[in-house]
Amino acid sequence: MITGAASMDGAIIVVAASDGQMPQTREHLLLARQVGIQKIVVFVNKVDAIEDKEMLELVEMEMRELLSSYGFEGDETPIIMGSALCALENRQPEIGATQIDNLMNAVDEWIPTPQRDLEKPFLMSVEDVFSIPGRGTVVSGRVERGLLKKDTEIELVGKNKVPIKTKVTDIETFKKSCDESRAGDNSGLLLRGIKREEVTRGMVVVKPGTVTSHKKFLVSMYVLTKEEGGRHTGFHGNYRPQIFIRTAGKS
């Protein structure tokens, strides 16, 4: 869940009506807090498998308490009860399709539309790299900040010491070719004269001269406890942690 988390505006947390909260529910709430998510919507799934209404009330009550204990607005948070399976199989719409619609309405109402940072220099962390026959290499990802126009020079930073310079010759957002890509968009950028192998997930596409790569940096670390789904044992010498930075993952 951490991948790309730098650009998460809200979250839906799913718990099964049959199980209620699990250790990973706590872990995810903690992680959500850590990456700065303010608002969460809860979906209680598998309601079709529950006979006892009191069970649902219990799950709801426990979720509200848990949300509050992690600093979310437990009492106000929308909790939607439904069944993904019924929605998928087109039956019992009152707990199926209707509840999925209600879930999305709750997301629209409860999670505020974020202010996008359009003034800052463009930055998009590469999630995927494709090779499109006859066209070239496309990188896709979510734009973290700024605005990029078609036919603009950019740099790819992160793999080598020296950034790769190129030009974005086409922009596609939501399957449509556009003249620009802006903060919050999920875009594909066609890069001129770049081979697929030159780009890897985790690199960033930036306005030239605004970002440099570094080998050393200072971090503050929060280690999850065993109860939060973290390590059961201590750290030993030569421990090689896996680190995620935006879309980059390194061990």
Ligand SMILES: Nc1nc2c(ncn2[C@@H]2O[C@H](COP(=O)(O)OP(=O)(O)OP(=O)(O)O)[C@@H](O)[C@H]2O)c(=O)[nH]1
């Ligand atoms: N009865 C019922 N079963 C469901 C519903 N939604 C999912 N399931 C079943 O639950 C099982 C797990 O579903 P997945 O989609 O793998 O859920 P998941 O969250 O990826 O599972 P984990 O990652 O293993 O926790 C599957 O057998 C689904 O058919 C539901 O609404 N009702």
